Amino acid sequence: xxxxxxxxxxxxxxxxxxxxxxxxxxxxxxxxxxxxxxxxxxxxxxxxxxxxxxxxxxxxxxxxxxxxxxxxxxxxxxxxxxxxxxxxxxxxxxxxxxxxxxxxxxxxxxxxxxxxxx
Amino acid sequence: xxxxxxxxxxxxxxxxxxxxxxxxxxxxxxxxxxxxxxxxxxxxxxxxxxxxxxxxxxxxxxxxxxxxxxxxxxxxxxxxxxxxxxxxxxxxxxxxxxxxxxxxxxxxxxxxxxxxxxxxxxxxxxxxxxxxxxxxxxxxxxxxxxxxxxxxxxxxxxxxxxxxxx
Amino acid sequence: xxxxxxxxxxxxxxxxxxxxxxxxxxxxxxxxxxxxxxxxxxxxxxxxxxxxxxxxxxxxxxxxxxxxxxxxxxxxxxxxxxxxxxxxxxxxxxxxxxxxxxxxxxxxxxxxxxxxxxxxxxxxxxxxxxxxxxxxxxxxxxxxxxxxxxxxxxxxxxxxxxxxxxxxxxxxxxxxxxxxxxxxxxxxxxxxxxxxxxxxxxxxxxxxxxxxxxxxxxxxxxxxxxxxxxxxxxxxxxxxxxxxxxxxxxxxxxxxxxxxxxxxxxxxxxxxxxxxxxxxxxxxxxxxxxxxxxxxxxxxxxxxxxxxxxxxxxxxxxxxxxxxxxxxxxxxxxxxxxxxxxxxxxxxxxxxxxxxxxxxxxxxxxxxxxxxxxxxxxxxxxxxxxxxxxxxxxxxxxxxxxxxxxxxxxxxxxxxxxxxxxxxxxxxxxxxxxxxxxxxxxxxxxxxxxxxxxxxxxxxxxxxxxxxxxxxxxxxxxxxxxxxxxxxxxxxxxxxxxxxxxxxxxxxxxxxxxxxxxxxxxxxxxxxxxxxxxxxxxxxxxxxxxxxxxx
Numbered sequence: 001x002x003x004x005x006x007x008x009x010x011x012x013x014x015x016x017x018x019x020x021x022x023x024x025x026x027x028x029x030x031x032x033x034x035x036x037x038x039x040x041x042x043x044x045x046x047x048x049x050x051x052x053x054x055x056x057x058x059x060x061x062x063x064x065x066x067x068x069x070x071x072x073x074x075x076x077x078x079x080x081x082x083x084x085x086x087x088x089x090x091x092x093x094x095x096x097x098x099x100x101x102x103x104x105x106x107x108x109x110x111x112x113x114x115x116x117x118x
Numbered sequence: 119x120x121x122x123x124x125x126x127x128x129x130x131x132x133x134x135x136x137x138x139x140x141x142x143x144x145x146x147x148x149x150x151x152x153x154x155x156x157x158x159x160x161x162x163x164x165x166x167x168x169x170x171x172x173x174x175x176x177x178x179x180x181x182x183x184x185x186x187x188x189x190x191x192x193x194x195x196x197x198x199x200x201x202x203x204x205x206x207x208x209x210x211x212x213x214x215x216x217x218x219x220x221x222x223x224x225x226x227x228x229x230x231x232x233x234x235x236x237x238x239x240x241x242x243x244x245x246x247x248x249x250x251x252x253x254x255x256x257x258x259x260x261x262x263x264x265x266x267x268x269x270x271x272x273x274x275x276x277x278x279x280x281x282x283x284x
Numbered sequence: 285x286x287x288x289x290x291x292x293x294x295x296x297x298x299x300x301x302x303x304x305x306x307x308x309x310x311x312x313x314x315x316x317x318x319x320x321x322x323x324x325x326x327x328x329x330x331x332x333x334x335x336x337x338x339x340x341x342x343x344x345x346x347x348x349x350x351x352x353x354x355x356x357x358x359x360x361x362x363x364x365x366x367x368x369x370x371x372x373x374x375x376x377x378x379x380x381x382x383x384x385x386x387x388x389x390x391x392x393x394x395x396x397x398x399x400x401x402x403x404x405x406x407x408x409x410x411x412x413x414x415x416x417x418x419x420x421x422x423x424x425x426x427x428x429x430x431x432x433x434x435x436x437x438x439x440x441x442x443x444x445x446x447x448x449x450x451x452x453x454x455x456x457x458x459x460x461x462x463x464x465x466x467x468x469x470x471x472x473x474x475x476x477x478x479x480x481x482x483x484x485x486x487x488x489x490x491x492x493x494x495x496x497x498x499x500x501x502x503x504x505x506x507x508x509x510x511x512x513x514x515x516x517x518x519x520x521x522x523x524x525x526x527x528x529x530x531x532x533x534x535x536x537x538x539x540x541x542x543x544x545x546x547x548x549x550x551x552x553x554x555x556x557x558x559x560x561x562x563x564x565x566x567x568x569x570x571x572x573x574x575x576x577x578x579x580x581x582x583x584x585x586x587x588x589x590x591x592x593x594x595x596x597x598x599x600x601x602x603x604x605x606x607x608x609x610x611x612x613x614x615x616x617x618x619x620x621x622x623x624x625x626x627x628x629x630x631x632x633x634x635x636x637x638x639x640x641x642x643x644x645x646x647x648x649x650x651x652x653x654x655x656x657x658x659x660x661x662x663x664x665x666x667x668x669x670x671x672x673x674x675x676x677x678x679x680x681x682x683x684x685x686x687x688x689x690x691x692x693x694x695x696x697x698x699x700x701x702x703x704x705x706x707x708x709x710x711x712x713x714x715x716x717x718x719x720x721x722x723x724x725x726x727x728x729x730x731x732x733x734x735x736x737x738x739x740x741x742x743x744x745x746x747x748x749x750x751x752x753x754x755x756x757x758x759x760x761x762x763x764x765x766x767x768x769x770x771x772x773x774x775x776x777x778x779x780x781x782x783x784x785x786x787x788x789x790x791x792x793x794x795x796x797x798x799x800x801x802x803x804x805x806x807x808x809x810x811x812x813x814x815x816x817x818x819x820x821x822x823x824x825x826x827x828x829x830x831x832x833x834x835x
Contacts, residue, residue, distance in 0.1 A: 010381065010382055011336075012332075012335035053317050076701055083712045087364055087379070203322065205442075209442055237439075267439070270562045271441045283569070
């Protein structure tokens with residue numbers, strides 16, 4: 001399973017793809033179980049050059065019946081910094097946030113090498 | 119054909135390029151040409167003896183010193199930027215102007231963007247083939263964006279430490 | 285303190301306007317992200333995990349109350365009310381919006397500040413001895429030379445597209461408080477035989493994936509030739525530094541591959557061909573810059589009765605004096621270190637309210653000067669002894685009087701994976717866990733000088749290679765692990781740390797540090813520092829303690 005994410009151009013906010021537009025909550029994101037559909041969405045997203053910066057697909061993992069980003073890095077993006085629990089998306093609280101905070105099974109982050117390249 | 123912008127006495131204008139830029143594997147056309155340093159070293163004497171004007175294209179990794187002896191005979195030195203982030207030719211341009219006293223055209227070719235305009239002009243470039251959509255007006259504006267500079271370079275701009283003393 | 289003249293101010297205004305137009309072009313879709321990214325980076329604006337991050341330059345770590353109040357205002361208005369001081373003495377704001385950035389640059393320009401050259405492959409903001417102008421052990425004021433370099437390097441037309449970033453540190457004191465050996469160029473002032481002042485020029489230091497300590501390429505460079513010599517070094521680097529591999533592009537790799545001697549020969553040859561008089565600053569400009577740093581101090585008694593009385597009556601104040609207060613060159617004055625390392629807090633973080641407290645204290649008690657050092661702490665360089673109790677009380681009320689300078693809880697940590705797009709693991713929570721174990725000030729003081737430095741990735745912003753205890757976060761199949769090194773030092777006795785053993789899981793790191801400290805306390809003789817004991821015993825006893833369970 002995959003989701004599509006990026007940072008919004010105007011303010012850098014972490015956003016997720018939902019039906020051709022972008023939402024701020026991971027819980028609201030479109031989930032793709034079909035690779036072709038995911039890649040098609042990614043191509044559409046990349047064309048939105050004045051909306052979002054460098055959109056990319058992330059891998060998800062199932063944890064207690066919930067899909068969570070596989071990499072620890074993507075969980076931090078979906079929640080906020082761990083040293084400031086009231087900053088970032090986690091500030092909103094609620095069951096979806098808590099579930100994500102407690103999700104198990106983080107594994108090797110993917111796709112980040114690309115970001116280091118210059 | 120790429121757009122050629124020339125700077126002359128503080129003005130920028132579109133120029134007709136009388137030079138044909140020739141890749142190493144291409145046959146030489148007639149008229150004035152810009153060729154690689156390697157080709158110039160092999161064929162330069164002959165071309166110049168034919169009475170044509172010859173320019174030399176220097177890649178970022180090539181030593182500009184290799185051209186010093188021939189500089190008085192070279193009409194254009196085209197410094198090729200493989201990527202705009204590759205800054206070696208800023209040094210080469212300064213060396214051409216300040217150390218080797220080259221008075222011909224120093225042209226920026228390759229990945230040339232208006233964001234580099236001021237740096238290029240300050241280092242001694244006077245002709246540009248922008249890879250973005252910038253025209254003479256944008257190019258000139260970019261070179262004039264800063265009223266002051268802090269150091270001497272290959273241009274005639276007065277650095278801050280001189281301006282302050284006046 | 286250097287004050288901008290009309291010319292400097294116009295330059296900044298031009299820069300702010302340029303960036304405003306570039307942001308507008310990006311938002312309008314006239315330029316792509318690929319084209320815009322290097323532009324925003326040239327203005328210190330990164331895109332990180334949660335938002336944009338703006339890195340504001342604090343030239344050679346010097347601030348005035350006006351500047352610090354403006355930073356507080358910006359953090360409160362455009363961020364979440366706090367900022368993060370870095371090991372490069374810059375201030376990072378982690379929650380910035382692109383659309384606000386031009387306005388922020390205008391605010392900064394109002395107080396003679398900017399974010400230029402805090403990123404990108406350029407000569408970065410200059411670092412200098414934070415005790416400049418206040419310490420008795422300096423030959424000259426390094427800020428004079430730092431300011432000269434700042435101006436020379438600002439939008440340098442030849443050196444704005446270097447193979448990689450380039451950092452310069454300057455000290456003029458006997459004790460190296462600027463970590464000059466880990467810089468691309470480290471400049472340490474020396475006095476020549478005839479009394480003339482010059483710089484020892486060290487080149488090719490740096491941490492990152494392949495750490496090196498800088499090699500001396502010239503024992504003595506007369507100060508007046510500083511800029512022309514720097515230009516020669518940069519020119520050799522710009523021409524010959526590697527551009528094919530980002531991990532091999534720093535000058536340290538060029539110096540290491542050529543050998544320091546050959547590199548020095550090339551620099552001398554280039555320098556010999558250049559017309560120094562076109563680059564070196566004329567005397568009148570040096571004098572102008574120098575005049576702006578002249579400090580005047582009152583004639584005061586070398587001791588203060590008020591101070592002594594409070595010291596005798598208040599052990600916490602006495603401890604603060606021992607740890608955070610340092611001798612000043614002028615009798616009756618002191619240098620006060622302000623720790624941004626309260627155990628449990630994020631190292632280097634400071635709230636807008638705290639910035640305002642420090643700004644007020646700097647204005648009232650420290651000749652309107654505030655400094656930032658690479659340990660991510662602040663300091664007030666010129667405080668009268670008799671004012672120390674008042675300064676202490678105000679700092680304590682703002683939770684800024686933690687008496688732990690250079691102690692085990694005075695930890696350097698980069699933002700790590702909590703914020704940074706490059707990080708592999710978090711650094712902040714590790715620092716917090718370690719500091720909390722040594723939160724008892726008596727315990728921390730009993731352990732003594734011990735520098736713990738944590739980086740969340742191999743780029744080493746947290747200087748882990750030169751930590752007495754260095755901690756590097758790595759990603760092992762999605763889990764955070766930490767490699768521990770021992771015996772590093774970034775000071776006069778600079779050394780790179782040695783690996784302790786296999787990487788430790790996150791939950792084990794603080795405990796391991798406690799075990800390492802335990803070995804030190806057991807093994808130390810007389811008043812040995814941790815580093816001295818380690819150098820005497822080697823790694824074996826420490827390794828045994830930390831990995832005992834595994835055997």
